[in-house]
Amino acid sequence: MTHDVGILFDAAFERHDTGPGHPERPLRLGAIGAGLRSAGLLGAALLLSPKSVADDVLHRIHAPEYVRRVGEHCRARKRFIDVPDSAICADSDEIARLAAGGVVEAARRIGRGELQRAFCAVRPPGHHAERDRSMGFCLYNNIALAATVFRDEFALQRIAIVDFDVHHGNGTQHMFESDARVLFVSTHGHPRFLYPGTGHEHETGVGAGAGFTMNITFMPDEGDAAHRSAMEERVLPALRAYQPQVLLLSAGFDAHADDPLGCMALSDEHFGWMTGALLEATADSTGGRVLSVLEGGYNLDVLRRCVPAHVRQLIEHR
Numbered sequence: 607m608t609h610d611v612g613i614l615f616d617a618a619f620e621r622h623d624t625g626p627g628h629p630e631r632p633l634r635l636g637a638i639g640a641g642l643r644s645a646g647l648l649g650a651a652l653l654l655s656p657k658s659v660a661d662d663v664l665h666r667i668h669a670p671e672y673v674r675r676v677g678e679h680c681r682a683r684k685r686f687i688d689v690p691d692s693a694i695c696a697d698s699d700e701i702a703r704l705a706a707g708g709v710v711e712a713a714r715r716i717g718r719g720e721l722q723r724a725f726c727a728v729r730p731p732g733h734h735a736e737r738d739r740s741m742g743f744c745l746y747n748n749i750a751l752a753a754t755v756f757r758d759e760f761a762l763q764r765i766a767i768v769d770f771d772v773h774h775g776n777g778t779q780h781m782f783e784s785d786a787r788v789l790f791v792s793t794h795g796h797p798r799f800l801y802p803g804t805g806h807e808h809e810t811g812v813g814a815g816a817g818f819t820m821n822i823t824f825m826p827d828e829g830d831a832a833h834r835s836a837m838e839e840r841v842l843p844a845l846r847a848y849q850p851q852v853l854l855l856s857a858g859f860d861a862h863a864d865d866p867l868g869c870m871a872l873s874d875e876h877f878g879w880m881t882g883a884l885l886e887a888t889a890d891s892t893g894g895r896v897l898s899v900l901e902g903g904y905n906l907d908v909l910r911r912c913v914p915a916h917v918r919q920l921i922e923h924r
């Protein structure tokens with residue numbers, strides 16, 4: 607039994623109802639739960655509880671007007687916010703706050719040394735959410751909030767975020783692109799072919815944050831070999847050079863070959879390998895502290911197989 611690893615997994619996150627036919631659907635969590643359970647991983651970690659995020663924490667990264675608008679849209683039973691992709695129901699603000707607050711609480715427990723690592727199986731996802739608007743199924747930027755916990759509450763000076771979702775983590779990049787205390791690395795399908803159309807390799811940070819944003823893009827159908835080379839030749843050396851004090855992962859599983867929204871061709875095996883390689887490259891500087899947060903991944907079978915492969919590394923990698 608390893609109890610210095612936490613998993614945030616809760617039925618509440620199935621109450622964010624995106625309506626019929628939406629790929630970011632509650633069944634994703636059922637698939638993840640089934641996979642974690644049959645791999646024996648749910649019992650091998652401490653089960654974390656959702657906790658609603660406070661407004662002042664949300665306001666670190668989101669405009670108060672936007673936070674208010676999310677609440678108002680849900681209370682008014684609007685079907686979406688800002689863009690039709692970002693489908694909502696009456697409960698979505700409450701659930702998105704539980705997701706964000708659960709991630710914040712996991713980050714705090716890691717910061718206090720009560721946990722070494724955590725995986726948060728939350729929805730809605732967060733990495734497309736901008737300061738003042740929703741994009742791509744995302745309401746509040748969960749991983750960005752976690753970064754502010756380590757930066758603002760624990761005064762860490764070097765926080766690394768690696769986003770391996772097939773889509774560019776535009777919201778996260780924009781929130782930290784001028785801050786050298788957060789290194790943001792995103793691997794994703796080339797913006798010419800894939801949503802959201804940002805994340806070109808020439809986007810490398812702004813002002814004091816110049817050099818602390820890294821975008822690595824892939825052509826359609828590129829798979830394990832290309833992604834592995836990019837990891838070994840660019841991502842892992844950048845992490846070793848930065849010496850992060852904590853590693854945050856925007857864990858999307860939509861770069862898998864069988865994902866209906868992605869354009870890449872990663873295999874099942876790649877997700878476990880990549881997680882182990884990221885942990886290995888940062889273990890000395892982070893002391894093993896890792897917080898991983900679910901982003902995309904829309905094929906239920908892929909989620910059932912690949913999320914456990916990722917979580918197994920978080921639990922067992924030493």
Ligand SMILES: [Zn+2]
Nearest residue numbers: 771773860902
């Ligand atoms: Zn995605």
